[in-house]
Structures are given as structure tokens and as C-alpha cells.
Amino acid sequence: MPDVHDENDPRPLPPPGSGHFDYAGNQGLLVEQDTLLEPDPAKREEARSLWGDAWRDLRRRPIFLISAALIVLLLIIAIFPGLFTNANPRQSDLVHNYLRKPDWTDFFGAGWFGYDGQGRSIYARVLYGARASITVGLTVTLAVTLLGGLAGMLAGYFGGWADAVLSRIVDIFFGIPLLLGALVLLNAFTVRTVWTVAFALAFLGWTQIARVMRGAVLTVKQADYVVAGKALGAGTSRLMLRHILPNAIAPVIVVATIALGGYITAEATLSFLGIGLQDPTISWGVDISSAQKVIRTASFVLFFPAAALSLTVLAFIMLGDAVRDALDPKLR
Amino acid sequence: MTPNGASAIGTTVPEEVAFQQEVPKGEPILEVRDLVKYFPLTKGILFRKQVGAVKAVDGVSFDLMQGETLGIVGESGCGKSTLAKVLMNLEAATAGSVRYKGEEISRLVFQDPYTSLNPRMTVGDIIGEPYEIHPEVAPKGERRKAVQDLLDVVGLNPEYINRYPHQFSGGQRQRIGIARGLALKPEIIICDEPVSALDVSVQAQVINLLEQLQSEFNLSYMFIAHDLSIVRHISDRVGVMYLGKIVEIGTDLEIYDHATHPYTQALLSAVPVPDPAARADRDRIVLVGDVPSPANPPSGCRFRTRCWKAQPKCAEEVPALMARDWLRDLAVHDSACHFAAEREVDLEK
Incomplete structure (x- = not known):
């Protein structure tokens, strides 16, 4: 030739x-x-690939750069909260600091965001709370994406009995409300840590991703390019990873990044109900729930952990959006 | 479902045959005998019970000669595409045999160039994928060159290697599809309506490309289409399908000018005539009724429910695909009609 x-x-x-x-x-x-x-x-010129092109494209997207910078900052805060403050998040001084208002002149000082009902520095608590919240959010999201993605891919690709069994399991889990299920599940643990909460949420949450993935795979599986791959003699793993996954992943990324915020809030709700993380542990969820008692007298106590939570969720949603767009050559 | 693996339809050829390359021109390179593909119709959710079958392909036999183009025409749902899929081993045949002579390599060119290329792969990856699956064909270092050569062969700029399918027009996409088909140096290319999704002007370009590739690489084509004019243009022989069976097969001249099966005659009378003056004169055969369900085809001749020549014999006896001894000249070719005869009216008057 x-x-x-x-x-x-x-x-x-x-x-x-x-x-x-x-x-x-x-x-x-x-x-x-x-x-x-x-x-x-x-x-x-170098041969290019989808992921290489996506990366090249991402580096030029302002949304990606902003969200990535935010996430890096949040991760640094989560790992080394002591870098940003000298204040001790567990130190209470009810005499001087009970619900003291924020002091804007004290930049990055202990009283910058004010003090909560126990007289503890809210700034320090927001910084130290990042670790638990982000750990729960990221762990649960990763776990449900992997587990749900795998289940959805297998159900959608193989169909038949695999689909029937997996879909019924998904239906059963779907019937259990997330919070109620987590309540029951977490009650079984005497000591509740970040990891037990993450386990409970992941155990109950993977079905959402599985459904989205299954639907996307069912659509993509019909495409001629998958048949073309099959006609060339491509194996199951190649068809799944090269042809189906890149074309079915977009809705999963969207759902997963939105769900990430949901999991952090679910952790907060569980803490509020007294079944999630408990008070010596510092998390945004614990603080948001305890702030609700004083919301009328001192709304700033709720504002700062809630704002940190919103910012984190926003950063991950923006990241998800940017990644999804970068993976679609048509949107570049 | 590997194309080289053993399968029910006997596409695996013995070793000594597999290495005997270069089937001489005019010899059959593909022999299809009594090929049957039924899709089971099932009832019930938990305990599936077969209640019938869609007889998509029901006893099809033909030979594809080395270097020739065999056109397969027929209306939607007559089993053309299923036939292609069975030949490509994408569907397992219910019965019958498909035997490749020489190297068993055939490739498929798809109908819709908009859906047959993975939108998330570069053109280089799409055309190079056959080499990744069959690494013995081209060593890693030479693949890029091989892909660029293929792009060049199908008339695309080799610099397009890093582009994505959506950056191309329909005709260019179909060229990419053809390049992918050529990657493994096949001897047979099965084209499943390769131009039906394209503009007429682009159709001609793609058809010309296919013809040029045929003479360059000595390819044999099976060309499935519903556009009779294009099939006539490209084909050496033409087979007409109706409800899963070949009703008539012969050279393009035999089929187009000397059709003996009523279905072929009706099909040909429906070809649009570009000249408005001639249009008034032509004698169209308008078939009444719909195509019967392939799940429950009529007894005897499958066309009898819509045929103006139908006699009691047609319901009782399945007409064999053969030349009838009362026919003369070019009308002597295989036709599955008890009353095979040329039409009296000249179709092209």
C-alpha cells in the first residue's frame, strides 16, 4: 500500500x-x-489522544484554572490547617468570647470570623473543619463513582441477566432514603469517625451513579462505532474503555460533582441529627448544625462554615463542568 | 466474538487454505450457501418462551467473485443489513455456511458516517485502531506512517491525523471509514449503504473512490444499497432481495434491462426518471399492500401477496432461484419466479 x-x-x-x-x-x-x-x-507533530487534548484544552480554560486553584487551596487547608492560623479550634473562652461578632480589623486573626457559642474561634474551626468535610465528600464521591460506574457499565454493557440482577439491587437501594438508611446504618457503629460516615453514605449512594451510567452505556452501546470496533475484533475491555466509557462518562461527571456537595451536606445533616460526626471532631457539618441553635442571635456563626461548604461544592462543580467540556471535542 | 475465532457458520478456513493467497480473478472468493438468520421472538419476562422468529435472512446463497462488485438491493427491512452483519460475524448465523477463500479478511464500511466514527477519538486513533487490535500487521513505529498513507490513499490530507470526526464533512467522514476498512488490507469490503447518508454530489466522489480503490488493491465488494442507479453504476452483478430471500440475481445488464422477476420489475419501474417528458410515458407498476411481516412470511413465494401474476401454484410451492428453460438470451439468469418472464413494455422508452 x-x-x-x-x-x-x-x-x-x-x-x-x-x-x-x-x-x-x-x-x-x-x-x-x-x-x-x-x-x-x-x-x-506529536500524535494526540483524547486525554492529552483534553488536558491541553483544560489548561487554557479560566473556569478550570479558578476551580483547580480553589481545590488546591482547600486541600492544603485540609492537610495543614495550622499553616493559616495559630488559634486553637478547640479552645473555649466563654467569658470573653461568647458569640463575639467578627472583628474585620483583625485580618487572619483568631477573631476574624468571630466566636461561636462555646467561645471558640470560628476562623480556626472553618480551617480545621475542612479536613473532615472534604475527606467525606471526596471519599464518598470517588467510591460511588467507581462502584456505581462499574455496576452501571456491567449492567448496561452485558444486559440480560447481569442487567436484571444489578438493576434490581439498584432498585432496592433506591427505595431506601439516604438519610434514613444512613441513620440505621450508623447506629450500628459505636464509634463514628469520618470513615464510618463515608462508608454509610457510599454504601447507600452508589445507585444514583449506577443508574446514570447504565442509561448512558445503553445509548452508546448501540452506536455504529462500537459495532465497528467489534467488527475489527476489539475485545470487551477495549470496547468498554476506548469506545463506550469516554462517550458515556459526561453525565456521570456532572452527577458526581453535584453529588459531592450533597454528600458534604448529608454529613452535616447526619451530624445535626446527632448520628454523624460527634463534637470533638471538627467538621463544617457539626458547626453548621450547632450554629442553627443561635441563628437568630448570631447568624455569622452559621455563615462562615456554610460559605466554606458552598465554595467547596462550587469549586468541584466547576471542575466537573470544565472536565466534561474538555472531554467533548465538539465543545473545544 | 472474534472474527478469526471458530464460529457456527464456518468462516474459519483450514490453515493451508488460509495461506493460499491471491485467488485468481473470476474465482469465487466468498461462497455463501443457504444462509439463515432468525431473530427469536420471546414472550415473558422471567421465563422466556420462544413464540416465533423474525426470518430476517432465510436461505440466501451466492458467490462473490475475486475483484467483482456484487450489488444487493431491496427495500428497507428485506434483510440486507442483517446479511452484512452475518457475513461480518457480528451476528451468528442460524444455519448455512459462509466460506472465505484465501485470506479470511473482510471489512465493513458503514451506512452512516456520522455515527460510525467515535467522536472522542482522533482520526489517527480511529484508522490506527485495527493495528492496535492486530499488532502483527504494522509494528508500533510504523503505524503513524501507515495511517497517514491510508489517509492519502482515500484522498484526505495526511496532516488531518490529529483532528476529530466532527471537524469533517459527511463525505470526508465516509473516507475515514473507508480508510479504517482498508487498514488490515482486506480482500473483501462489505459496504452497507455507504452513500445513502450523503449528498448526491458527494455520493459520486465516494463511489469513484471505491472504484479506484478496487482497481488499486484488487478488492471485491459487496455493495448493499437501496438506490438502484448507484448499484447499477458500481456493480458487476446485482442480487435483488425481498423478505430475506434473493429473488433474482445476475449481471447488471440482465437485471436492469431483462428482469424476469415481478418484484424486480416493480422495483425498477419505481426508479425516478429525470426527464419530465419521459416520465409521462413510463409504465409504473404500483405494488399494493405492505411488505408482509418477516415473522410470518407468506407460504410458497413470498412475493405472491403483492404479485399481479400470482397463481395457486405460488402459494403451494416455493419457487427455486434458477434460470427457466423457456427464457432466451439475457433473460436467462437466476430468478425465483414460477412464471419468470421479461416485461413486455420497454422500461426505458
Whole structure:
């Protein structure tokens, strides 16, 4: 085949004498020269792939840059909260600090965001609370995306019995309200940590992703390009990973990033109900729930942990949006 | 479902045959005998019970010769695409045999170039995928060059290798599909309505490309379409399908000018005539009724419910696909009608 290509090359030959390999206008050499003197620019360009292109595109998207910067900042806060404040989040001073209003002149000081009902620095608590909230949010989201994605992919791809069994399991889990189920489940644990809460939420939450994934896979599976891959002899893993997954992942990314915020709030709700994280643990959820008691007298106590939660959710939703768009070549 | 694996329809050829390349021109390269594909109709959710079958392809036999183009025409739902899928081993045949001579490599070119290319793969990845699946064909370092050569062969700029399918027009996308089909150097290409989704002007370009590739690489085509004019243009022989069976098969001249099966005659009379003056004169055969359900086809001749020649014999006896001894000249070709005869009216007057 390559031989045919050279003979029928539609590109015009350079005029005789234009190259330094021209021996008396020999035709054969001229053809040789054509490739020697004018190397196709595309031939030296790197071969590209979807993920490489997506990354190249992401780096130029302001939304991605902003959300990524926010997430990096949040992660640094979660890992090293002590870098940002000297205040101790557990130190109470009811005499001087009971529900003291924010002091805006004290930038990054202990009283910057005010003090809560126990006389503790809200600024320090927001910083130290990031670890528990982000851990729960990220762990649960990762777990449900992997578990739900896998279940949805298997159910959608194989159909038949696999689909029937998996879909019924999904239906059963779907019938259990997330909070009620988590209440029952967490009651079984005597000590409740970030990980038990994350486990309970992931255990009950994966069905949502599984449904979305199954639906997307069912649509994509019908596409001619999947049949084409099959006709070429592609194996199941190649069809799933190269053809179906990239085309079915977009709705999953959207649902997962929105759900991430939901899981952080679910953790907050569970804490509020007294079944999630307990008071020595610092989390935005614990603080939001305890702030509700004083919302009329001191709304700032609720405002700061709630704002931190919203900002985190926003950052992840923006990231999800940017990644989804970057993975669709049509939107680039 | 590997194309090289053993299968029920006997596409696996013995080793010594597999290495005997270069089937001489005019010899059959693909032999299809009594091919049957039924899709079961089931009832019940938990305990499935087969209540019938859609007889999509029901006893199809033909030979595809080396270097020839065999057109398969028929209306929607007559089993053309199912036939292609069974030949490509994408569906397992219910019965019958498909035998490839020489190297068993056939490739499919799809109907809709908008859905047959993965929108999230670059053109280089799409055309190069056959090499990734069959790495023995092209070593890793040469794949990029091979892909660019293929792009060049189908008339696309080799620099397009990093573009995505949506950046191309329908005709260019179909060229990409053809390049993918050519990657493994097949001997047979099965084209399932390759131009029906394209503009008429682009259709001609793609057809010309297919013809040019055929002479360059000595390909054999099975060309499935419902557009009779295009099939006539590209095909050496033409088979007409109705309800899962081939009702008439012969050279393009035999089929188009000397059709003996009433269904073929009706089909040909429906071809649009570009000349308005001639349009008034032509003698259209308008078939009454709908195509019967392939789940419950008529007894005997399947066309009898819509045929103006139908006799009691047609309901009792399935007409064989053969040349009838009362026919003369070009009318002597395989036709599955008890009363095969050329039409009296000249279709092209």
C-alpha cells in the first residue's frame, strides 16, 4: 500500500533544480527529494489522544484554572490547617468570647470570623473543619463513582441477566432514603469517625451513579462505532474503555460533582441529627448544625462554615463542568 | 466474538487454505450457501418462551467473485443489513455456511458516517485502531506512517491525523471509514449503504473512490444499497432481495434491462426518471399492500401477496432461484419466479 501512495502522491513535485539532490533531473530522485526537502509538518507533530487534548484544552480554560486553584487551596487547608492560623479550634473562652461578632480589623486573626457559642474561634474551626468535610465528600464521591460506574457499565454493557440482577439491587437501594438508611446504618457503629460516615453514605449512594451510567452505556452501546470496533475484533475491555466509557462518562461527571456537595451536606445533616460526626471532631457539618441553635442571635456563626461548604461544592462543580467540556471535542 | 475465532457458520478456513493467497480473478472468493438468520421472538419476562422468529435472512446463497462488485438491493427491512452483519460475524448465523477463500479478511464500511466514527477519538486513533487490535500487521513505529498513507490513499490530507470526526464533512467522514476498512488490507469490503447518508454530489466522489480503490488493491465488494442507479453504476452483478430471500440475481445488464422477476420489475419501474417528458410515458407498476411481516412470511413465494401474476401454484410451492428453460438470451439468469418472464413494455422508452 505505501508504494502506491508514493506514485500517486497528488502533491506537486518541486521544479527541477530546486533541491540539492538533483542529479540531472532524474525523476526517481525527484520523488525522493520531495519527501526529503519538504518534510510534512504533521509527521513531526506529536500524535494526540483524547486525554492529552483534553488536558491541553483544560489548561487554557479560566473556569478550570479558578476551580483547580480553589481545590488546591482547600486541600492544603485540609492537610495543614495550622499553616493559616495559630488559634486553637478547640479552645473555649466563654467569658470573653461568647458569640463575639467578627472583628474585620483583625485580618487572619483568631477573631476574624468571630466566636461561636462555646467561645471558640470560628476562623480556626472553618480551617480545621475542612479536613473532615472534604475527606467525606471526596471519599464518598470517588467510591460511588467507581462502584456505581462499574455496576452501571456491567449492567448496561452485558444486559440480560447481569442487567436484571444489578438493576434490581439498584432498585432496592433506591427505595431506601439516604438519610434514613444512613441513620440505621450508623447506629450500628459505636464509634463514628469520618470513615464510618463515608462508608454509610457510599454504601447507600452508589445507585444514583449506577443508574446514570447504565442509561448512558445503553445509548452508546448501540452506536455504529462500537459495532465497528467489534467488527475489527476489539475485545470487551477495549470496547468498554476506548469506545463506550469516554462517550458515556459526561453525565456521570456532572452527577458526581453535584453529588459531592450533597454528600458534604448529608454529613452535616447526619451530624445535626446527632448520628454523624460527634463534637470533638471538627467538621463544617457539626458547626453548621450547632450554629442553627443561635441563628437568630448570631447568624455569622452559621455563615462562615456554610460559605466554606458552598465554595467547596462550587469549586468541584466547576471542575466537573470544565472536565466534561474538555472531554467533548465538539465543545473545544 | 472474534472474527478469526471458530464460529457456527464456518468462516474459519483450514490453515493451508488460509495461506493460499491471491485467488485468481473470476474465482469465487466468498461462497455463501443457504444462509439463515432468525431473530427469536420471546414472550415473558422471567421465563422466556420462544413464540416465533423474525426470518430476517432465510436461505440466501451466492458467490462473490475475486475483484467483482456484487450489488444487493431491496427495500428497507428485506434483510440486507442483517446479511452484512452475518457475513461480518457480528451476528451468528442460524444455519448455512459462509466460506472465505484465501485470506479470511473482510471489512465493513458503514451506512452512516456520522455515527460510525467515535467522536472522542482522533482520526489517527480511529484508522490506527485495527493495528492496535492486530499488532502483527504494522509494528508500533510504523503505524503513524501507515495511517497517514491510508489517509492519502482515500484522498484526505495526511496532516488531518490529529483532528476529530466532527471537524469533517459527511463525505470526508465516509473516507475515514473507508480508510479504517482498508487498514488490515482486506480482500473483501462489505459496504452497507455507504452513500445513502450523503449528498448526491458527494455520493459520486465516494463511489469513484471505491472504484479506484478496487482497481488499486484488487478488492471485491459487496455493495448493499437501496438506490438502484448507484448499484447499477458500481456493480458487476446485482442480487435483488425481498423478505430475506434473493429473488433474482445476475449481471447488471440482465437485471436492469431483462428482469424476469415481478418484484424486480416493480422495483425498477419505481426508479425516478429525470426527464419530465419521459416520465409521462413510463409504465409504473404500483405494488399494493405492505411488505408482509418477516415473522410470518407468506407460504410458497413470498412475493405472491403483492404479485399481479400470482397463481395457486405460488402459494403451494416455493419457487427455486434458477434460470427457466423457456427464457432466451439475457433473460436467462437466476430468478425465483414460477412464471419468470421479461416485461413486455420497454422500461426505458
